[in-house]
Amino acid sequence: MTLHLAVDAGGTSTRCVVVDETGGCLGYGRAASGNPISAGPALAARSVAEAAADALRQAGSAGGGAAGVASVLLAMAGASALSSTELFAAELAPLGVRAPVAFAPDLLATFCSGTWRADGYALVAGTGATAVRVEGGEVARAADGLGWLLGDDGSGFWIGERVARAAAADLDGRGPRTALTAAVLAALGLAPDGAQVQGRAAVLQRLVETVYALRPVELSRFARLAFQAAGDPVADAIVRGAADALVRTLETVTDPAVEGPVVLGGGTLAQHDALVDRIAATRGSEGGAAEVHVVDEGTVGAAVVALRHASVTVDGPVFERIARTLDALR
Amino acid sequence: MTLHLAVDAGGTSTRCVVVDETGGCLGYGRAASGNPISAGPALAARSVAEAAADALRQAGSAGGGAAGVASVLLAMAGASALSSTELFAAELAPLGVRAPVAFAPDLLATFCSGTWRADGYALVAGTGATAVRVEGGEVARAADGLGWLLGDDGSGFWIGERVARAAAADLDGRGPRTALTAAVLAALGLAPDGAQVQGRAAVLQRLVETVYALRPVELSRFARLAFQAAGDPVADAIVRGAADALVRTLETVTDPAVEGPVVLGGGTLAQHDALVDRIAATRGSEGGAAEVHVVDEGTVGAAVVALRHASVTVDGPVFERIARTLDALR
Numbered sequence: 001m002t003l004h005l006a007v008d009a010g011g012t013s014t015r016c017v018v019v020d021e022t023g024g025c026l027g028y029g030r031a032a033s034g035n036p037i038s039a040g041p042a043l044a045a046r047s048v049a050e051a052a053a054d055a056l057r058q059a060g061s062a063g064g065g066a067a068g069v070a071s072v073l074l075a076m077a078g079a080s081a082l083s084s085t086e087l088f089a090a091e092l093a094p095l096g097v098r099a100p101v102a103f104a105p106d107l108l109a110t111f112c113s114g115t116w117r118a119d120g121y122a123l124v125a126g127t128g129a130t131a132v133r134v135e136g137g138e139v140a141r142a143a144d145g146l147g148w149l150l151g152d153d154g155s156g157f158w159i160g161e162r163v164a165r166a167a168a169a170d171l172d173g174r175g176p177r178t179a180l181t182a183a184v185l186a187a188l189g190l191a192p193d194g195a196q197v198q199g200r201a202a203v204l205q206r207l208v209e210t211v212y213a214l215r216p217v218e219l220s221r222f223a224r225l226a227f228q229a230a231g232d233p234v235a236d237a238i239v240r241g242a243a244d245a246l247v248r249t250l251e252t253v254t255d256p257a258v259e260g261p262v263v264l265g266g267g268t269l270a271q272h273d274a275l276v277d278r279i280a281a282t283r284g285s286e287g288g289a290a291e292v293h294v295v296d297e298g299t300v301g302a303a304v305v306a307l308r309h310a311s312v313t314v315d316g317p318v319f320e321r322i323a324r325t326l327d328a329l330r
Numbered sequence: 331m332t333l334h335l336a337v338d339a340g341g342t343s344t345r346c347v348v349v350d351e352t353g354g355c356l357g358y359g360r361a362a363s364g365n366p367i368s369a370g371p372a373l374a375a376r377s378v379a380e381a382a383a384d385a386l387r388q389a390g391s392a393g394g395g396a397a398g399v400a401s402v403l404l405a406m407a408g409a410s411a412l413s414s415t416e417l418f419a420a421e422l423a424p425l426g427v428r429a430p431v432a433f434a435p436d437l438l439a440t441f442c443s444g445t446w447r448a449d450g451y452a453l454v455a456g457t458g459a460t461a462v463r464v465e466g467g468e469v470a471r472a473a474d475g476l477g478w479l480l481g482d483d484g485s486g487f488w489i490g491e492r493v494a495r496a497a498a499a500d501l502d503g504r505g506p507r508t509a510l511t512a513a514v515l516a517a518l519g520l521a522p523d524g525a526q527v528q529g530r531a532a533v534l535q536r537l538v539e540t541v542y543a544l545r546p547v548e549l550s551r552f553a554r555l556a557f558q559a560a561g562d563p564v565a566d567a568i569v570r571g572a573a574d575a576l577v578r579t580l581e582t583v584t585d586p587a588v589e590g591p592v593v594l595g596g597g598t599l600a601q602h603d604a605l606v607d608r609i610a611a612t613r614g615s616e617g618g619a620a621e622v623h624v625v626d627e628g629t630v631g632a633a634v635v636a637l638r639h640a641s642v643t644v645d646g647p648v649f650e651r652i653a654r655t656l657d658a659l660r
Contacts, residue, residue, distance in 0.1 A: 132528075141529030143502055146538055149491070149546060150498040161479070168480040172473055174582045198462075199471035199583075208476055216479060216546070252504045253529075 001063040002070045004310055005055070005097065006302035007048050008109055009034030009076040011127070014044075016051035017329075018059040018069070019303040021312050023321035026062050028299075028329040029054025037078050041087055048074065049091035056095060058329065066096030073102055073306035075109035075298055077145075104305045105139050107132040110265040112301030114293030116319035120260025123250045123279065125268040127220045129155035131246075133253040134260070137308055143252040148217055154245030156220035156268040162238045163222040164211055170234075171204040178234035183225040220268075227272050242268075243278040250279065261291035270296045300326055331393040332400045335385070335427065336636035337378050338439050338628040339364030339406040341457070344374075346381035347659075348389040348399070349633040351642050353651035356392050358629075358659040359384025365406050371417055378404065379421035386425060388659065396426030403432055403636035405439035405628055407475075434635045435469050437462040440595040442631030444623030446649035450590025453580045453609065455598040457550045459485035461576075463583040464590070467638055473582040478547055484575030486550035486598040492568045493552040494541055500564075501534040508564035513555040550598075557602050572598075573608040580609065591621035600626045630656055 003026070007016045014034030018027040031050035033039040039047060056066050074088060085101040092101070111122035111134050123131045129152045130145030148157040167184035169175025171192075185192065185203065188210050195202035211219070226242075229235035246269075250262070262283055269275055276294055283290030295301075303322045304314050312318075333356070337346045344364030348357040361380035363369040369377060386396050404418060415431040422431070441452035441464050453461045459482045460475030478487040497514035499505025501522075515522065515533065518540050525532035541549070556572075559565035576599075580592070592613055599605055606624055613620035625631075633652045634644050642648075 139528055143504055143530070146498050146502065146534075147542060149549070150495055150538060150541055151502065151504075153499075153504070165480055168476050169483075172476065172481065172582065174473055174481075174483070174578060198469055200473070204476075208480060211480055212477060219479070248504060252502065 001068070002310070003059070003063040003068045004303075004306040005052055005069050005072040005092075005099070006299070006306035007034065007051065007072070007074045007076075008106070008298040008302040009044065009048060009074060010106070010297065011035045011038040011077075014047045014051045015297065015299045015302075016048070016055040017299055017303050017326055018055045018063075019306060019322060020063055021307065021310065023303070023307065023314070023318040023325070025303065025322060025325040025329055027055040027057065027059030028326065029056075029058065035076050044076075045087045045091040048088055049095065052092060052097065053095055056097075067098075069097050069099045071099050071102065071306060071310050072097065073104055073302055073309055075104045075106050075302040075305060077106045102309055104302070104309075105132070105142075106298060107142065108134060108137075108139055108305060109298035109301035110295060111263045112304035113265070113295040113298045114263030114301070115261045115291075116304065116314050116316055117260050119258050120262065121250060121253060122263045122265065123246060123269070124264075124266040125155050125246055125275070126266035127156045127217055128152040129158070129246060129249060129266070129268075131249045131253045133255060133258060135258055137305075140258075141253045141255070144249045153249060154242040156223040157217055158245065159226050159238055159242050159268065160219040160222035162241070163226050163235075164219050166234050166238070168204065168207060171201045171207065173200065176234055179229045179232040180225055180235055183229060184222060187222065187225065223268060224271070227274060230274065239274055243275050246275065247279055247282045250283075261293055264292060264294045265296070265298070270294055331398070332640070333389070333393040333398045334633070334636040334640055335382055335399050335402040335422075335429070336629070336632035337364065337381065337402070337404045337406075338436070338632040339374065339378060339404060340436070340627065341365045341368040341407075344377045344381045345627065345629045345632075346378070346385040347629055347633050347656055348385045348393075349636060349652060350393055351637065351640070353633070353637070353644070353648040353655070355633065355652060355655040355659055357385040357387065357389030358656065359386075359388065364404075367408050374406075375417045375421040378418055379425060382422060382427065383425055386427075397428075399427050399429045401429050401432065401636060401640050402427065403434055403632055403639055405434045405436050405632040405635060407436045432639055434632070434639075435462070435472075436628060437472065438464060438469055439628030439631035439635060440625060441593045442634035443595070443625040443628045444593030444631070445591045445621075446634065446644050446646055447590050449588050450592065451580060451583060452593045452595065453576060453599070454594075454596040455485050455576055455605070456596035457486045457547055457598075458482040459488070459576060459579060459596070459598075461579045461583045463585060463588060465588055467635075470588075471583045471585070474579045483579060484572040486553040487547055488575065489556050489568055489572050489598065490549040490552035492571070493556050493565075494549055496564050496568070498534065498537060501531045501537065503530065506564055509559045509562040510555055510565055513559060514552060517552065517555065553598060554601070557604060560604065569604055573605050576605065577609055577612045580613075591623060594622060594624045595626070595628070600624055
């Protein structure tokens, strides 16, 4: 029984699964961020090895253990641009894993976590936002994912920045009153005391100092406030704007000749039905009911891609077996 | 003849003038940034002393030189929050200046550079954007100036970020074609080579890498491209949006009971008639022709504020004398 190691390396955590060629998952492990962009290549490689060690330990001697691993598949964002497979292979070697290591785009793992089909679309919105069209099991077209300063339209950062700016504009008297203001101040542990400086609430200056002490991407923490304030016109406009932006990004990668399911992932989408419903409705109106799947991470898909790299056919039954046996391990 | 030192300390340069109580300017000096926010308090104090030394050298023994200086006025943004007058007094003492040091808001110096009147409005848009209402020679109300992440609507950063995002969206296929794309690539020394990666122009990835190597506020360098591309619908929409935002900020500080001229300053306004014309038109339509002045820095106003702090009445003739004699020194 040949084994494969499939890794979904995200900005927050790394997940590794040991899968056999029938789609049976034998071991599962987690570690800290394994993404070279957020963690740096060296730390990323150590996280991958740590998650792999746990997964191999759980798999035990089945299939020959580490020595039975025929390939390693690392699904991660921007990996090929920032690091080499050698770095990861070197960290895995002490575990007894001597198999070749290959990268795959994280968006492909997201797509393959929602469907076994070879064609379709994935849209991921977490702190960032990216869409891809998948054809024949490969990414044929990507859109956005350009980061908080140049793109990521509709992402957690995009929403959170607008929430923070709306609160600041309200306190400044430039923008409409909004429930977001009290929510942002509470989230930062600030309380308005009624004091005024140059005709403005004194708490505005404390808000400015607190926010500029954050890294810009941390403004994504305010995104949830927009959903919690549903019914507030300012909050609703921000959420509508995010949905419109995400739909536009998805439309950018859409080719009418390529039909297939839409897989939605990332915390901003997975945790907020308001966005998912709106995107699903847009796809549906284009030509009948759309097949939409929401996934919360990409480990299943990493296993699917790992098996396909090894020329194993992943059809519906194999896909279901991966999902079911992985679920049982977690 | 009693002398006063008036300093306009900006993020780019520091300007100092020695002025007597008739409004006669006797010496002028320049140095690097004297703003505690951009240069740090210690460097800011040294820049102020350097500009003061030049100004005093040019003034020579008139009025008793450094020993004849009765007060020092430092016009700068956010000074009182970030540093103390003692730091500046300590750097000026070796020059023989033993006078008390006081701060004034930079926006007040901008206002007083355009008019001798005690009531009115100032709107400054450079990298940032701020408006104030002046009453009785003091700032009664301020709006915006909250920095690139939380505010500065309509500023150079605000425009430049939109220019960069429009170029990225164009290359990504998410946004409309725009002349800004070629302009941004040229400004960064990048050339599209026709290559594609995942269905997108390969130069997009180089644009992303180049822009993220900048400090965010440096995106303000792209603002001029929006004005240069006049006629391009995307560029025109950005400029219109900036004008609308600046008008809104100015309206936020406007009190119908307080009439007076509008003084416009900062590079984004001073260098672009399109913005000035639009703001002037908005004020005019509210009740007859508005008195609008455009100033390029705040040294005249710093001198006005310095004299008023010393209880010297600055009327039209004194104001004209300050402006005329300062011009002759530069």
